[in-house]
Amino acid sequence: MAERFDVVVIGSGPGGYAAAIRCAQRGASVAVIEKELVGGTCLNCGCIPSKTLLASAHTLLLIKHAALMGVDVASASPNWPKIQARKEAVVTGFRKGLTGLIQSHKVKIIEGRGVVVAPNRIKVESQAGATEIEAGSIILATGSQPVQIPAFPFDGQTVISSKETLSLQEIPRSMVIVGGGVIGCEMACVYAAMGAKVTIVEALNRLIPMEDEWVGRLMEREFKKLGIDSLTSQKVTSVDKTGGAAKVVLESGQTIEAQKVLVSVGRRPVVDAETASALNLQMKGPAIAVNNKLQTNVPGVYAIGDAVGTTYLAHGAFAEADVAAVNATGGDETMGGYSLIPRAVYTFPEIASVGKNEQTCNAEGLDVSVGRAFFKANGRSTAHNETIGEIRAVRAVSTNRIIGVTMVGASVTELAGAARTLIGTTEKITELSFPHPSVSEVLKEAAEDAFGLSLHNPPR
Numbered sequence: 040m041a042e043r044f045d046v047v048v049i050g051s052g053p054g055g056y057a058a059a060i061r062c063a064q065r066g067a068s069v070a071v072i073e074k075e076l077v078g079g080t081c082l083n084c085g086c087i088p089s090k091t092l093l094a095s096a097h098t099l100l101l102i103k104h105a106a107l108m109g110v111d112v113a114s115a116s117p118n119w120p121k122i123q124a125r126k127e128a129v130v131t132g133f134r135k136g137l138t139g140l141i142q143s144h145k146v147k148i149i150e151g152r153g154v155v156v157a158p159n160r161i162k163v164e165s166q167a168g169a170t171e172i173e174a175g176s177i178i179l180a181t182g183s184q185p186v187q188i189p190a191f192p193f194d195g196q197t198v199i200s201s202k203e204t205l206s207l208q209e210i211p212r213s214m215v216i217v218g219g220g221v222i223g224c225e226m227a228c229v230y231a232a233m234g235a236k237v238t239i240v241e242a243l244n245r246l247i248p249m250e251d252e253w254v255g256r257l258m259e260r261e262f263k264k265l266g267i268d269s270l271t272s273q274k275v276t277s278v279d280k281t282g283g284a285a286k287v288v289l290e291s292g293q294t295i296e297a298q299k300v301l302v303s304v305g306r307r308p309v310v311d312a313e314t315a316s317a318l319n320l321q322m323k324g325p326a327i328a329v330n331n332k333l334q335t336n337v338p339g340v341y342a343i344g345d346a347v348g349t350t351y352l353a354h355g356a357f358a359e360a361d362v363a364a365v366n367a368t369g370g371d372e373t374m375g376g377y378s379l380i381p382r383a384v385y386t387f388p389e390i391a392s393v394g395k396n397e398q399t400c401n402a403e404g405l406d407v408s409v410g411r412a413f414f415k416a417n418g419r420s421t422a423h424n425e426t427i428g429e430i431r432a433v434r435a436v437s438t439n440r441i442i443g444v445t446m447v448g449a450s451v452t453e454l455a456g457a458a459r460t461l462i463g464t465t466e467k468i469t470e471l472s473f474p475h476p477s478v479s480e481v482l483k484e485a486a487e488d489a490f491g492l493s494l495h496n497p498p499r
């Protein structure tokens with residue numbers, strides 16, 4: 040007889056493992072099926088390895104700028120095999136820890152490809168063969184994969200995705216990055232800091248185009264200082280791999296030689312074709328269509344994370360996992376406030392935002408007042424020689440409340456949670472105490488400025 044679980048989760052990334060643990064915490068018997076590595080994209084070839092490499096790159100830059108802090112250092116250079124080994128150790132350590140954590144919640148981890156054959160039956164295909172299990176409810180958390188460009192598809196060697204870029208054997212002399220979004224810009228920082236000649240080609244008119252225009256312009260300026268060339272409003276039309284290095288051809292006719300070409304033009308949900316067809320799953324473009332309870336069109340089948348194409352963020356997947364887990368175990372929860380899920384880019388300098396930015400407000404015709412505060416005016420930031428960037432807080436005139444915060448500067452991703460708590464704040468922000476001197480004061484100052492109450496900005 041087929042083994043039966045109250046809930047079966049397919050995929051063990053942030054969405055899948057979080058949903059599995061939440062269901063178990065609510066008393067359900069749970070299995071999670073994983074066809075590759077526990078932890079999914081985020082842990083194995085996404086958030087964690089990229090941030091680990093960025094940390095090495097940041098260390099290198101700090102040492103290179105040590106003289107500015109009055110510290111003489113003879114020299115600093117990357118030891119790439121050690122950097123890669125450290126990254127592997129971080130990822131492996133977390134994977135081991137996560138596997139143990141999942142099991143400690145009595146969630147069964149089943150290795151193999153999960154295919155839903157009926158709303159409560161799942162076939163698991165593994166090297167050992169195929170078995171079937173039964174489920175009261177099913178949560179699809181199958182993640183996403185990088186989008187290819189048909190004119191120059193991934194070859195795993197020269198034209199590569201973020202996955203290969205995170206594990207290169209050596210630092211390339213040169214790299215062209217097609218796409219100036221989050222992943223492209225983070226990888227640009229890693230390899231530029233390591234000494235590669237990096238060129239970003241972005242089809243839109245600025246880097247990080249989902250954020251306000253000023254953010255992209257500021258990043259372009261800062262990237263120049265790192266030696267990164269940003270070619271915006273430009274498209275790559277072909278990649279000629281006949282010689283030693285690839286010749287990247289732009290629409291303008293310009294060519295750039297590069298040892299590696301990273302294509303980072305977005306990600307696309309992974310939806311198992313057999314599952315979709317067996318369930319007659321309703322789709323929304325390439326993603327699984329869900330309502331605000333994360334229910335698909337099939338009763339008892341939920342979908343979350345990158346597979347539903349909402350945020351393409353690990354913490355977005357966590358939030359959806361919470362909602363789906365409650366609903367899959369007899370509760371009634373609704374997903375709300377997508378705009379309150381913070382966005383973070385771990386570049387040099389970092390970018391973080393939450394709520395509505397200026398361009399969204401303009402598009403919606405909202406009457407807003409924008410407060411600004413600068414890191415160069417902050418004591419702690421200046422002490423750390425981290426004076427680049429600013430924070431902007433957006434106040435809706437109609438409600439007189441903060442509705443969005445956008446930040447560019449050192450470690451602003453760590454301020455994103457605090458910025459989230461400012462959403463909905465009134466001018467009472469002036470009464471809140473922030474430690475002095477601290478970088479977080481810039482956040483308070485920007486919010487105060489949105490009410491015309493900045494202490495350290497001259498009167499407007």
Ligand code: FAD
Nearest residue numbers: 050052054074079080081085086153182344345351352353
């Ligand atoms: P995934 O993490 O992709 O997990 C899906 C899992 O499902 C995979 O393990 C896959 O093998 C498995 N699977 C798929 N189909 C089946 C099947 N049929 N049977 C069994 N198993 C299956 N997000 C952030 O919030 N912060 C970051 O800093 C960040 N950095 C990133 C850096 C990079 C380079 C990349 C590529 C992504 C980054 N992301 C980041 C995005 C983040 O990784 C994803 O949003 C997150 O992993 C989505 O979680 P998920 O659970 O939906 O899917």
